[in-house]
Amino acid sequence: MNSIRQIPDKQHPQHIIVGTRNRREFLRNALALSIFAVGGSTHTLLATILPDDIIEKGSTLTSTYTMRFSDFPVLRNVNGSVRVQVPGAPLSLGRIIVTRLSMTEFSALSELCTHASCPVDPFMNGRFTCQCHGSVFDGRGRVLVGPATRPLLSFTTTYRSGDDFVQITIPGLVTSSVLGESQTSFSLGQNFPNPTSGQTTIEYNVERQSMVTITLLSILGKEISELVRREHEPGVYRVTTDVSNLSRGVYLYRMETSTGFTQTRKLTVI
Numbered sequence: 001m002n003s004i005r006q007i008p009d010k011q012h013p014q015h016i017i018v019g020t021r022n023r024r025e026f027l028r029n030a031l032a033l034s035i036f037a038v039g040g041s042t043h044t045l046l047a048t049i050l051p052d053d054i055i056e057k058g059s060t061l062t063s064t065y066t067m068r069f070s071d072f073p074v075l076r077n078v079n080g081s082v083r084v085q086v087p088g089a090p091l092s093l094g095r096i097i098v099t100r101l102s103m104t105e106f107s108a109l110s111e112l113c114t115h116a117s118c119p120v121d122p123f124m125n126g127r128f129t130c131q132c133h134g135s136v137f138d139g140r141g142r143v144l145v146g147p148a149t150r151p152l153l154s155f156t157t158t159y160r161s162g163d164d165f166v167q168i169t170i171p172g173l174v175t176s177s178v179l180g181e182s183q184t185s186f187s188l189g190q191n192f193p194n195p196t197s198g199q200t201t202i203e204y205n206v207e208r209q210s211m212v213t214i215t216l217l218s219i220l221g222k223e224i225s226e227l228v229r230r231e232h233e234p235g236v237y238r239v240t241t242d243v244s245n246l247s248r249g250v251y252l253y254r255m256e257t258s259t260g261f262t263q264t265r266k267l268t269v270i
């Protein structure tokens, strides 16, 4: 049975914690799926749900999640749709959109347009539209309008008529060596998507307990905003920020920890 931890609404959903002592519990927490509701261009974090099942095969993990309609009532309705973030999923996958297509059918799709990896807009009028260059996909992720030529990446959904839940299965999650507690080092990942004109996500690793700050800077090093400032347990984290209010150009973001780790990367706004 999955457990759900309600998290207070935040305009910019922030961190996913993936470090614990027991390996199985560690993996469950590591792969906890965060559910977002969409309002305008913002995504509000609703809840975090732990996987029911984790299969380790070699260095990859497959995880199954049960989404109960009592927790996500929007999925009771045809055309209801929620966006979820899966720690462990490669950044090239983005978040996953779970949508009820009919009384008996659901889809689970990568949010990233297959043309140039912008996140598609929320499900509307039976379609997903990409604002970057206008590609349109149907509820199953099939291309209706280009320039995209490939369908959105899709995942298995399982629903039996009468059930009050749908299950989604996500394979190919991050390798167990990356999730290994003792093998996590400090590092700052490249934001994704990049270039970006809206929301972008930065993944970072924390090797041991420390205060972590991540700051967005102008190319001249002037602070624009603080994305992260808090104590962290060891683990893999993500922070998502919206840069749509920034002028086009190149920016920097820098991670610093109380243990002395510093790393800076470039981010491009288009």
Ligand code: FES
Binding pocket: 113, 114, 115, 116, 117, 118, 130, 131, 132, 133, 134, 135, 146, 147, 148
């Ligand atoms: S990135 Fe979606 S249409 Fe170009």
